[in-house]
Amino acid sequence: MTAVMPAQRPSHDCIVIGYYESPFDKYEGLLRKYGEASEAYRDLRFSFVDIDGRKMTFPDLLNEVIRQSRPDRIFERETELKSGEIPNLAAVYLTQFLAKRGLHCDYINLFEYEKDRLAEFLSRDPIAIAITTTLYVVNMPVIEIVKFVREHNKKVRIIVGGPLIANHARNFETETFRTAVEDMGADIYVIEGAGELTLSQVVQCLKDGGDLAEIPNIAYSDNGKFVVTPRLLEQNSLDENYIDWSRFDAAILGPTIQTRTARSCAFNCSFCNYPTRAGKLTLADIQTVERELDSMRDLGGVSNVVFIDDTFNVPLPRFKDLCRMMIRNKYNFNWFSYFRCSNSDEEALDLMAESGCRGVFLGIESGSPQILTNMNKAATIDKYRDGIRMLRERNIMTFGSFIVGFPGETEQTIAETESFIRETRVDYYRAQSWYCESGTPIDRQREKYGIKGEGFGWSHSTMNSTEAMAHIEKLFLSIKESLWLPQWSYDFWFVPYLLGRGIGLEQFREFMVFGNKLLALEIGNVPQRQKALLQRQYMKKMREVARDWTLIGDHNPQARAELSN
Known part of the structure; x- marks a missing residue:
């Protein structure tokens, strides 16, 4: 009798890796090397508490409190509360984008918690691993992922793309760019800001044994030579590439899902380079959004939706139509989004409440009219004040984000911000030091404002980064009318996730x-x-x-x- 061997599952063309949050103790140790008085470390201090010698982030604290509150129950690592458990939008989107083009793909949502699953994929010799960098500002997470992949499969080709690579490509000359990306240890780097079409072409090329030199928007090494192919702007249709969530397993996705209905931003704030990277604002058709929300409802267990559009309520007529569409379909989702008070009215706020809005992220940035002018912000203090009042009247939670130390900032303008927070009583807030980033509009005005330095360490004509951090600490200790919301693995977007967990x-x-x-x-x-x-x-x-x-x-x-x- 001949034994019948079980059929081996086919290998994947590509495995997309979503998010990896480096262990906090490692990151904290890295920043501590710069000194506990450094601006970067002082900023990090707002994200953890030290109890009995253990530095706990707020998710750690939350999980520890739950354990201690129910000692008779087992609270396993797999059931811990963790914000990254929300499906990584970039990973899901890329997986479906590749699948629509005939490629066999899957994704890893949380690298830290799915290493065994990734190792299993790697044992089957996939053609490529694609690493997204949507939330990374340093190379360290990518380096850790690449190291793991190499340990489990030395021949798989590793592709890295997303904002981190695009920023390196934009900010550095070729040789410096080469040093920056080769530090990661991958094989191919996608330098186009969008990059999904380029990724599909790279994977197909590797599958067919083609020539990488024929693909635009990539960088790679070829026999010791660093090759950067010509740039070609991608214009991928949001309507053609919306996510059909019903194609994914509901048990994996969970009750909270994030999505987008637009690409880029309608504004040009002087501290931000996102519109430069993402190009002109592009909007999905309302019928497209409806089809995607229908697919979420078809899953049967989705209760919270997070819209990550930078300008969800822009333009206003479209936003009202989106709300009316959600009301008409009776989705019964709680939803959360960024919100621009400068682009709203009473009718819009009524529609928001009726359609299920439970909370909004307000990029207020400053309570000083002069600083808002310097930032090229479209809203006025009165618009913010009225908007927060009307949101509260409709039981919509508010989170206000503020920047301290922007060029032109003084002790007086910070006092205006403090007064604004106290008066408006946003539910939650956070203030962070201005980050001096190259490529932003304000960076082109260095001479005007006397700007020196970069990143967390800077000075200008009216303030320096050390003074800004001292003001932030004073704000936090003084303000009692609003609650501070830490950033590390917590943030505003942690709230809808917690709603989904009860x-x-x-x-x-x-x-x-x-x-x-x-x-x-x-x-x-x-x-x-x-x-x-x-x-x-x-x-x-x-x-x-x-x-x-x-x-x-x-x-x-x-x-x-x-x-x-």
Whole structure:
């Protein structure tokens, strides 16, 4: 009798890797090398608390409080709360984009938590691994992923693309660019800002054994020579390439999904280079958005949608039609988005509330009219003030983002920002030091404002980065009318994720009241003995808050592994 061997599953053409958040202790240690008085480290201090010698980010703190509040239950690593569990939009989008072009693809959502699954994929010899860099500002996460891939498969070709590569290509001359990307250790780099069409061409070329030199928008090494092919602008249709979420497994996706209805930004703020990178604002047709939302509803378990468009409510007539479409279809999603107070009215706000809006991210940036002018912001202080009031009247949560230290900033303009936050009482806020980035419009005005330095370390005619950080610390310790929202793996977008896991908006707020108190002990440099006593009191209160939470379990953490086998 001849034994029948089980058929081996076919290898993939490409595996797309979504997001990797470097272990916090490693990142914290890296920044600490620059000194705890450095601007970068002082900025990071707003994202963790040190309890009994353990530096915990706020997701760590949240998970620890849950463990302590229910000692009789097992709270496993797979069921921990983690913001990156939301499907990585870039990875999902690229996977479907490649599949539509006849390529066999899959994706890894969270590298740190899906290493076993990735190792299984690599054991089957895929043609390529594609690494997205949507949220990366340094090479370190890419280096770690490349190292892992090489350890498990030495012959697979590694492709890296996205904003990190596009920024390197834009900011550096060829040799410096080569040094910057070769530090990552990959094989091919996509330098086009969009890049999805280029990626599909690269994977198809590798599959067919073609010539990479014929593909535009890439950089690679060929027998020691660094090759950069000609640039060709991609114009990929949002209407033709919307995501059909019903093609993906609902058990993997979970209850909170993010999407976009537009590309680029309608404005030209002087601190931002996104419109330069992304090109002219491009909008998806409302019928396209409707088809995508229909596919989310077809999954059966989606309860929260995050629109990541930089200008979701621009243009206003389209935004109103989007809201009316959601109302007409009775999706019953909670939704969250960026929101421009300068581009709204009472009717729009009523439609938002009726269509399910639960929270908005407000890029306010400053409470000073002069600084808003310097930033080339379209909104006025009165528009922001009225917008926040009307949002509150409709029970829509508000998060205000602020920049401190922008050219022209003074102690007086910061006082105006503090007064604005106190008066408007946004639900949550965060203030960060201006980041001096090359390629932004303000960078072209260095002489006008006396700008020197770059990144976190800078000075200009009216302030320097050290002074800006001191003002931010003072703001945090002084403002009691609004709650600070940390950034590391938390941020505003963590809120809809928590809703999907069963933690309500008011429950989250109760937690953050004591979270802010714990953070104030760090920023205020409270003596250790007093700090330890207060930490115990606050942790006890947080356990009491969390004890009654009814957490929705992990959306089948074994589903991915089972689908891979």
